[in-house]
Amino acid sequence: MTGRPSRAASEEGMKVSVRLIIGFVKKWYPLILLICVWEGVSRTKMVDPFYLPPFTLSMKALLEGLFVNGDIWLHIEMSLFRAGAGLVSSIVVGTVIGLLMARYAPVNSFLDPLISIIFPTPKLALFPILIFWFGIGQMSKILLIAMTCFFPVVVNTYAGVKNVDKYLIWNALTKGASGSQILRKVILPAAMPFIFTGIRVASSFAFILIVASEMIAANDGLGFFIIAAERTFNSDVMFAGIMLIGTLGFGVDRFILYLQKRLFVWRDMGEERGSGI
């Protein structure tokens, strides 16, 4: 008698976990398929394993780097530090400037032409100048990332603030709200979904640039780790680095999506359909 409920519960639990696995496979089978093909063509030597080491070997190299030698951690730390520092400063500066542009016409008329010219220019082209000025240390890379990420943040903040319903501001004004209260309690919350869209784009830029800049000029970081492996013909280590940076980028993006869902429960999800990837 006593054993029964627990057995039922564990069966129930198993059913749930089986359902979860089925759900996972259903969603991610293209990825699984890709990995199988990768493993297959390398193992059967259809492609020279020197150029394409099997997935399992690359995975082994990754796990060794993480848990046996532990030498990857330093590179992860450096890359995340640079990307994070650049991203955070771009968010702070970009939000403030976007806000000023949207609220004050002279600021906008001064900055708008500059932004529309510089935004489409690949900031990576400026990297040599940054190295020239600031050396190959942290500063040049953080600045490169901050400069690039600034643009999606500033443009989206501007759009978000411009988009705030005038009547909401009026509503707050007639209830006695001060200028700073209107900023904090009306404009910022109303513009926040836009600002977050900018942050999400910026974070993907940050990942692209951290790898590129570390490949060009660095002694550590994941970009350096990948290029160093390539130079020493350790192709399994190289693939390990690529998988790692991919996973990190994916993880950060998912985290931002999760935050968006948590922060903007008040939004009508109708407007966001189609961007759920």
Place this chain on the structure above:
Amino acid sequence: MFKIEIQDVSKVFRSGKAPALTALKDIRLNVQEGEFVTIVGPSGCGKSTLLYLIAGLETPTEGQILIDGIRVNKPDPKVGIVFQEFRIFLWRTVFKNILFGLEVQNKLPKNRQIELAKEYIEMVGLSGFENRYPKELSGGMKQRVAIAQTLICSPEIILMDEPLGSVDSLTREVLQHEIMRLWEKERKAILFVTHSIDEAIFLGTRVVVFSARPGVIRETFDVDFPYPRTGEEKNDPKFGKLRSRIWDVIEREVVKTR
């Protein structure tokens, strides 16, 4: 002394190369304390603009508006306004929306603010919905939030810009009775813009009819049904007569805009 004095007010909008647009012309209207003035007129006749001017959100191009004898030059919480299509804060729950005015003014202790917010939630019949976001509410409920949000600031004057324009007709009637009851209790000066002649007569002590653009006051009708009004008045032949007199004036205006 009148509560609101609108003295020869005109409002012209100029923007860029577009021709100047005269929204209001030579408006003269006095409202006494405790009056319920309803305003009807064709679309785009500047009725809303008049309310924004009284609320201090826009400035008259000519003339001036006095409240308690003092010239209006900026928004003041003693003049409350309920906007068209419930402009409430989507990121705030019902409770936090209704609390908004008290929160920003912060004149009362926190616990008193919360108490009052609860009182007003009950008054507009939203108990149980305190923690819902506007997206989860029907149009009528959102409108109740907007009304409570304004009333909680205890304004001396209440401006309502087609507050019932976007709710279904059943809810509309219910809300009309509720607004009437609220007004009877506190007898504040109300200016109420509407498209519905029946609504204007049922609610108002006085119906002001606007012309098509530029908005001028065409005619004013006193409504002498005693309060409390029950809705029975609508069957009174006097009501029908008044309705057709107002309709005649409006019809002429509507035809003009074609």
